[in-house]
Amino acid sequence: MKSKHVAVLLGGFSSERPVSLSSGKACADALEKEGYQVTRVDVGRDVGSVLAGLKPDVAFNALHGPFGEDGTIQGILEYLGIAYTHSGVLASALAMNKEQAKKVVKSVGVPVAESKVANRFAIQNKHPMKPPYVIKPVNEGSSFGVVIVSEGQSHPPQVVGSSEWKYGDTVMVERYIHGRELTCAVMGDVALGVCEIIPTGHSFYDYDSKYVAGGSKHECPAKVSPNIYQKIQTLALKAHQAVGCRGVSRSDFRYDDRHSENGEVVWLEVNTQPGMTPTSLVPEIAAQAGHSFGELLSWMVEDASCLR
Numbered sequence: 001m002k003s004k005h006v007a008v009l010l011g012g013f014s015s016e017r018p019v020s021l022s023s024g025k026a027c028a029d030a031l032e033k034e035g036y037q038v039t040r041v042d043v044g045r046d047v048g049s050v051l052a053g054l055k056p057d058v059a060f061n062a063l064h065g066p067f068g069e070d071g072t073i074q075g076i077l078e079y080l081g082i083a084y085t086h087s088g089v090l091a092s093a094l095a096m097n098k099e100q101a102k103k104v105v106k107s108v109g110v111p112v113a114e115s116k117v118a119n120r121f122a123i124q125n126k127h128p129m130k131p132p133y134v135i136k137p138v139n140e141g142s143s144f145g146v147v148i149v150s151e152g153q154s155h156p157p158q159v160v161g162s163s164e165w166k167y168g169d170t171v172m173v174e175r176y177i178h179g180r181e182l183t184c185a186v187m188g189d190v191a192l193g194v195c196e197i198i199p200t201g202h203s204f205y206d207y208d209s210k211y212v213a214g215g216s217k218h219e220c221p222a223k224v225s226p227n228i229y230q231k232i233q234t235l236a237l238k239a240h241q242a243v244g245c246r247g248v249s250r251s252d253f254r255y256d257d258r259h260s261e262n263g264e265v266v267w268l269e270v271n272t273q274p275g276m277t278p279t280s281l282v283p284e285i286a287a288q289a290g291h292s293f294g295e296l297l298s299w300m301v302e303d304a305s306c307l308r
């Protein structure tokens with residue numbers, strides 16, 4: 001089985017290219033140690049012809065952001081008939097659109113934050129909802145473009161309507177949820193552990209918190225009551241299945257325990273292409289469940305298919 005030829009897709013041309021290069025290198029190195037024949041493919045617009053020439057047994061998708069995790073590369077792989085890791089075309093496209101994904105998971109009983117979609121220019125002069133709230137690009141990852149509007153802020157943030165904004169004209173405005181940042185990985189049809197993310201020197205889990213060494217502290221397993229722990233596992237698996245994810249995913253939550261231990265648990269989003277960098281959460285959560293990094297990646301390669 002380990003003689004398979006695996007093309008690790010990395011880099012790409014989204015704003016998350018640096019993250020993907022780091023994820024891809026870590027995955028390619030580990031898969032070689034596991035005995036696979038590995039080719040690193042820095043994805044460009046010619047990826048279809050490159051893969052058609054390579055003819056790998058499996059494409060390990062280590063891309064992040066638009067094109068890599070929104071169903072586009074998945075469609076190319078389906079067309080070429082190359083088995084690939086992670087979620088398929090529909091689940092990838094759905095999860096990438098935060099507002100549409102929320103509607104789907106809410107329909108199966110997963111609690112989500114109140115939100116609305118708006119044009120960024122329409123909200124630059126008047127609060128779209130009562131502060132505090134969060135503004136997010138609808139189709140970005142790694143916390144790119146996330147703006148938190150605090151309770152006492154008298155005016156919407158000007159950056160959203162400025163020429164500096166490069167995340168599209170459509171944004172999601174979401175009620176800000178106080179509390180702790182929790183995340184749970186799903187592997188196949190099993191919810192793994194729950195981890196708490198504690199940003200170090202940052203107001204929230206932003207890009208630097210995620211990818212800069214020392215940017216955040218991970219408490220794995222999270223120090224929460226057993227019923228909250230199990231509740232988050234249940235909700236993560238529900239979201240994974242409702243969106244139609246395959247392989248490995250990771251759901252992010254907020255847990256407000258300021259007034260009660262039972263508190264409020266709110267689902268934020270599902271990541272169909274979780275980071276696989278040295279500071280990433282899924283490898284750490286998988287290790288807690290007894291899966292080494294190499295074993296996790298081998299499982300993903302053997303799980304790969306088309307028509308996902």
